[in-house]
Amino acid sequence: MPARVKRLSRTESVAQTRTRLLDAAEEVFAEHGFGATTLERIAERAGYTRGAVYANFASKDDLFLAVLDRWLDDDIEHGGRINAESPSVRDAFDRLRELPGNRFADRNRFLLLTEFRLYALRNPEVAPRLAEYERRGIAWYTDAIRARAADLPVPAEQLAAIVLAMENGIATLAHVAPDTVRHDAFVDALEMLTGLR
Amino acid sequence: MPARVKRLSRTESVAQTRTRLLDAAEEVFAEHGFGATTLERIAERAGYTRGAVYANFASKDDLFLAVLDRWLDDDIEHGGRINAESPSVRDAFDRLRELPGNRFADRNRFLLLTEFRLYALRNPEVAPRLAEYERRGIAWYTDAIRARAADLPVPAEQLAAIVLAMENGIATLAHVAPDTVRHDAFVDALEMLTGLR
DNA sequence: GTCTATACGAAGATAGAC
DNA sequence: GTCTATCTTCGTATAGAC
Numbered sequence: 055m056p057a058r059v060k061r062l063s064r065t066e067s068v069a070q071t072r073t074r075l076l077d078a079a080e081e082v083f084a085e086h087g088f089g090a091t092t093l094e095r096i097a098e099r100a101g102y103t104r105g106a107v108y109a110n111f112a113s114k115d116d117l118f119l120a121v122l123d124r125w126l127d128d129d130i131e132h133g134g135r136i137n138a139e140s141p142s143v144r145d146a147f148d149r150l151r152e153l154p155g156n157r158f159a160d161r162n163r164f165l166l167l168t169e170f171r172l173y174a175l176r177n178p179e180v181a182p183r184l185a186e187y188e189r190r191g192i193a194w195y196t197d198a199i200r201a202r203a204a205d206l207p208v209p210a211e212q213l214a215a216i217v218l219a220m221e222n223g224i225a226t227l228a229h230v231a232p233d234t235v236r237h238d239a240f241v242d243a244l245e246m247l248t249g250l251r
Numbered sequence: 252m253p254a255r256v257k258r259l260s261r262t263e264s265v266a267q268t269r270t271r272l273l274d275a276a277e278e279v280f281a282e283h284g285f286g287a288t289t290l291e292r293i294a295e296r297a298g299y300t301r302g303a304v305y306a307n308f309a310s311k312d313d314l315f316l317a318v319l320d321r322w323l324d325d326d327i328e329h330g331g332r333i334n335a336e337s338p339s340v341r342d343a344f345d346r347l348r349e350l351p352g353n354r355f356a357d358r359n360r361f362l363l364l365t366e367f368r369l370y371a372l373r374n375p376e377v378a379p380r381l382a383e384y385e386r387r388g389i390a391w392y393t394d395a396i397r398a399r400a401a402d403l404p405v406p407a408e409q410l411a412a413i414v415l416a417m418e419n420g421i422a423t424l425a426h427v428a429p430d431t432v433r434h435d436a437f438v439d440a441l442e443m444l445t446g447l448r
Numbered sequence: 449g450t451c452t453a454t455a456c457g458a459a460g461a462t463a464g465a466c
Numbered sequence: 467g468t469c470t471a472t473c474t475t476c477g478t479a480t481a482g483a484c
Contacts, residue, residue: 068449087369089286092477105451108479161372168369171427172284175362181427188428208443215424215432216440222423223416230368230378231385235412243413246405265467289459301460302469311460 072110074100079121084162088118088169119180122170126187133157133194143202143248147241155238158225191218217244269307271297276318281359285315285366316377319367323384330354330391340399340445344438352435355422388415414441 078100082091093114097104111117140146150156158164174184195214199206206213220243227235245251275297279288290311294301308314337343347353355361371381392411396403403410417440424432442448 064449071449085373087284087286087373089284093479094477103451104478106449109449114478165369165372168365171423172362172365172369175358175426176283185428185430188424189431192424192431212436212439215421215436216417219420219424219432219436219440220413220416221420223418223420224412226368226419226423227385227389227412227416229372231382233382234386234389235416239409239412239416242409243416261467268467290461291459300469303467305461306467306469 071100071102071106075102075107075110075117076121076124079117080125080166081162083118083121083169084166087165088173093117118173121166122173122180122183125166125170126183130187130190130194133191137194137198143250146198146202147245147250150241150244151238155236156221156225156228156240158222159228159237161229164225164229188218220244268297268299268303272299272304272307272314273318273321276314277322277363278359280315280318280366281363284362285370290314315370318363319370319377319380322363322367323380327384327387327391330388334391334395340447343395343399344442344447347438347441348435352433353418353422353425353437355419356425356434358426361422361426385415417441 079096082096093104093107097107140149174180192214195217196210199210221240224240228237276293279293290301290304294304337346371377389411392414393407396407418437421437425434
């Protein structure tokens with residue numbers, strides 16, 4: 055009866071390789087884009103060779119989609135936490151400023167999401183996953199708005215879409231023209247619009 | 252003294268080839284992205300072979316940058332016209348609705364601009380060109396706002412950046428999740444914020 | 449399960465014909 | 467100036483060793 059311990063550690067080891075490959079892939083896809091990233095670079099970054107990649111994923115597209123699915127799930131989970139932990143509007147804004155000011159302020163995070171969207175726009179079979187992600191983003195803001203404001207002059211969903219659009223748009227401008235727009239211009243705008251300033 | 256006419260037509264022919272190649276490149280880069288487009292496809296779409304491409308451009312990057320520069324110039328010129336031809340806010344909004352509702356509603360237009368931005372983010376030497384483009388976009392809205400509103404509670408530039416961000420963000424959502432967000436949600440938002448509705 | 453070696457195709461770039 | 471042919475590099479994917 056050789057080692058129950060060993061079977062477990064083997065399983066963990068496999069999972070670890072997969073995780074490392076996904077982590078590396080996430081970085082490299084963000085840095086170079088889908089088209090320009092090579093599986094060689096991903097394997098190297100993860101500390102393996104291409105063989106390990108093909109042992110875990112069927113193809114480059116398959117790996118990309120695995121990265122995409124994991125990322126979208128994590129993001130939605132993370133967003134839910136922020137909302138639940140911020141009882142007042144003031145709290146939510148303060149939390150937001152720590153991010154800093156915009157969920158998409160992190161360069162790689164922004165690049166990766168942009169890659170996902172481009173991929174979805176060019177691969178119709180993937181489009182529904184991204185559309186669902188955007189819907190959840192709007193739903194997230196809709197909840198946040200409804201929980202803190204009553205008697206809105208317009209539907210909460212409409213405001214939510216505008217807020218999400220602003221968050222995305224300001225992140226875009228701040229990344230491309232950092233000397234002109236700052237990431238926390240998003241919180242500034244929210245405070246201005248809600249009259250909290 | 253053989254044919255002044257002929258020299259001219261030769262010059263025009265050269266310019267025409269260049270223009271056709273740029274037009275084709277603009278389409279193909281938008282459809283497939285920088286990484287996945289091949290010079291073969293571009294040449295084919297323009298009705299030439301790769302030889303014609305290399306006769307007119309030094310490399311794939313050189314061609315991409317030529318497309319980028321022409322596009323940015325045209326866009327700025329076009330934007331200026333819309334502003335000058337719309338005396339009232341109502342007129343400007345009506346013009347906008349014809350676009351329809353968002354300057355980036357055209358799929359290829361949106362994809363191409365996104366490619367430009369990604370390229371700029373990954374190629375520091377190109378970044379200033381895109382940053383300048385974003386600045387001009389903000390300047391454009393700043394002028395539009397100043398010309399139609401007095402005694403603003405916040406700097407016109409700040410509002411302009413927010414409006415431009417909204418335009419970009421709504422276009423993004425509308426492209427990725429067309430069943431959830433419509434392109435003219437941008438004009439809706441502007442009308443709501445300006446109290447014109 | 450991971451690595452090494454390799455097959456295979458694709459695409460950027462160049463050279464020479466016209 | 468444009469085309470055809472070719473060189474060369476590179477990257478995906480596979481096969482077989484360990």
